[in-house]
């Protein structure tokens with residue numbers, strides 16, 4: 001592995017730093033090779049969103065935090081990308097919401113499970129479920145390795161936070177009667193569409209904001225949380241995110257056309 005020198009003034013310095021982090025954790029066996037591809041898809045959607053936390057994402061975060069704070073057995077599901085990008089924040093989020101942390105992988109191997117658990121413990125997590133023999137229960141009607149869950153964690157959870165995942169598990173968890181909070185930059189993903197609440201934002205920005213929100217909502221009281229939850233509509237919120245991308249692209253297309261016309265006038 002080579003260490004790349006990232007010029008501080010490079011316009012995409014932060015983006016390159018994040019990529020390098022994922023590559024490093026891929027070499028350490030935390031991130032699956034396909035996780036690098038998944039990150040690229042996330043980057044593309046982040047570009048379309050303007051690489052910022054949008055109003056619909058903030059609304060979804062408020063509802064998600066309300067759901068987590070009023071849950072009886074909340075669980076945060078962690079895969080390789082999540083551990084590499086947000087281990088410390090996930091540990092903090094679990095603490096402020098009294099949630100359990102469980103490793104759940106599509107490309108499951110004993111080595112990766114353990115590497116992710118170690119990373120989370122080092123980042124401050126008190127306990128990490130779903131590793132080795134602990135993942136002894138199964139999500140019914142699910143074929144992938146994601147079906148393996150911990151009987152102390154996802155199996156009995158009422159609310160599961162599922163960051164960075166597009167697949168069949170969310171649907172299966174909803175069928176089991178659980179509420180699912182998805183965190184996914186792609187508002188069109190299967191997971192985003194099937195979840196009870198979808199936060200369309202980058203995990204790097206979203207989890208720190210969720211931690212701040214926990215404090216704010218706790219200060220406001222439980223009744224306020226229920227209100228936020230009752231008034232939230234996921235389909236409407238997803239539509240707002242899509243409209244936002246659409247509006248942004250329309251504005252950018254118009255601007256590009258205006259510049260082309262100016263060039264034409266100048267004979268360029």
Ligand code: PTJ
Nearest residue numbers: 034035038042079080105106107164166184185186202203
């Ligand atoms: O660690 P494993 O074995 O469980 O494998 C994890 C991956 C990510 C490889 C696996 O879950 C997978 O293949 O995921 P998908 O189907 O590519 O879906 C990942 C979703 O996360 C996509 O919809 C991306 O847009 C989204 N995404 C990627 N990076 C980010 C993101 N969402 C939020 N923040 C990001 N930084």
